[in-house]
Amino acid sequence: MTEPKPPANAAASSGATKASPSAGTKPVASGGTSSRRFGWDRGALARRVTALPTPVKWLLIALFVVFLYALPLLEIPIISTPDTDFGAVLFTVASYVLVALGLNIVLGYAGLLDLGYVGFYAVGAYTVAVLGSFQAHLSWWMLIPLAVLFSTISGLLLGAPTLRVRGDYLAIVTLGFGEIIRLTALNTEWLGAAKGITQVPRPPSVEWFEIPHLQWDGFTAFIDLGDTTKFLFFGVADQAPYYWLALTVIFLVLGADRMLRRSRVGRSWEATREDEDAAELMGVPTFRFKLLAFACGAFIGGLSGALFASRQGFINPESFQLLLSILFVAAVVVGGAGNIYGVTLGAIVVGYLPERFRGFEEWRLLVFGVALILLANFRPQGLLPPRRAKRAIAADEQLEALEEGTARV
């Protein structure tokens, strides 16, 4: 592959193959930009990738996926964490990504500021812990659906009364929700109170084969048969399998996210975010869709909480501090709310950097605060804003000037 083929046919092959032929619209002349059905202008790199022939594209994607799964085995010198098990760090990052993807539906798509997202995370985690070891001993395969069910229900219960109020109130009410969940756990013996819950069930293991890790000597890598990961054993020492589990869940969530985004559901969420009254007047039952966004967010939040608990083996109310909610929101906003690549990047930044630089633990929050201030000033839409937002800013002033002459009421 030397250089991308002229995108003559690439446009048609880029996913929107079944664009209705009856639509007599002539696409805008330039490149592959208009190829996607709801296409907005994508970055130069993305466009170049889009222009690649389909098989090459799939190959690249497959390679990247393999790379992601192999990450804990590669032991790449600079990014691997020296002090902690890299598999464990990767799991932490992955669970941040998962949470960010869930919160992105609520915050990025539907535009609802949820400051108590940790509450759903806690409900998921506590379901697994309480019903898996403390009060009952259900199997892990039962616990995960139950955890998701309970967190989704809690999302509906929280959303039904609060989503009728707007903006600032929602932030405050959800903030309270997160704390109430934590305080309830803290003060209820049945839920383990301050001592927490131990012996949380781990995912069921199988022991099929062992995969060796790489070892690096300068720039040469060789296979180290002395350092292996058992496939697929969910233990304490080697946490790569948890990461693989979380990564798989992430891919499933990404797929679902994409399906929803490109449907009536996603459009309704975005319309609600853009202008709730106008959306309602165009036939969108906005309350229902806000509640739906809340439920979807709670579903994913509960799922990641459940994974967290079954990796951790032990939970107590300390694990679900308010700060975590703030970090979750930060991950979404830092990355660029509304863009799944953005929020993924944001989650990686928020989840990985502190782990990589554990030595500077006391400085963490300070550095984080400074970074946020810089970001707010220089990239208020996040590191990777949705492409649309970026162009929208440019058009903002122009529009205001135009509207000035006519806007009444």
Next chain:
Amino acid sequence: MSDAPVVERPAAHEGSALLSLDDVSIRFGGLLALDGVSFDVRQGEIFSLIGPNGAGKTTCFNVMTGVYQPTSGLIRFDGEPLGDRKRFAITRLGIARTFQNIRLFGNMTALENVLVGADAHHRTGVVDALFRTPRHRREEREGEETARDVMRFLGLERRANELARNLSYGEQRRLEIARAMATRPRLLCLDEPAAGFNPAEKAQLMDLIRRIRDRGLTVLLIEHDMSLVMGVSDRVTVLEFGRKIAEGTPTEVRNDPAVIAAYLGTETAEEGES
């Protein structure tokens, strides 16, 4: 579209009432914004609502589309009282509107804006979307056809993939009409669609409004520009301080002493504005 001289058609549209307001009042605190307003909009006509600033025209739209509940009075659409239907349900019933100050979904593409309108009659939910059920596919196809058709009708098809907020002012006004039309209304309510337009654009708009009517829609128009209103309307209702002061064909209304009196006071202001 047709360049036949603008004739008023007094008896041409004796159709039944599509929308009727019966003694509708609404009070905001101490202000009676609508005071016993009654009028009928008949099937297939172009009906205009005029009056000085603050007369209650937009408020009329707002009570018709469920934004406000009237304090008293009854609104019927196609013979059925609107009751306390939700706003989205009223849209599904067949009333669509545009806004005096543009309210598009700025960060969505023009096509997506129109698709939201087309979605008004769709039922696709999470399960349909996740598993791409036949319903999802049918509704997507149908929505896209509607959207393309409406956008072509308004001359926006080349701008389909542009962000709504990046469109020119005139295009945004037309996109609002496209979005409303995509909900497949029987009654289309336009709130000052010509605001900020130059005479050439106003002439085009006049033509557009007629073509909309020719597609079988009933048009309810709020407009300040008198030549536009007089040129396009079948009937006109005049509001002042929330009360109806006149109703009739453009000629009748133009010669009505009460209307002349109401407009004399604002004549200079109107001219200063346009």
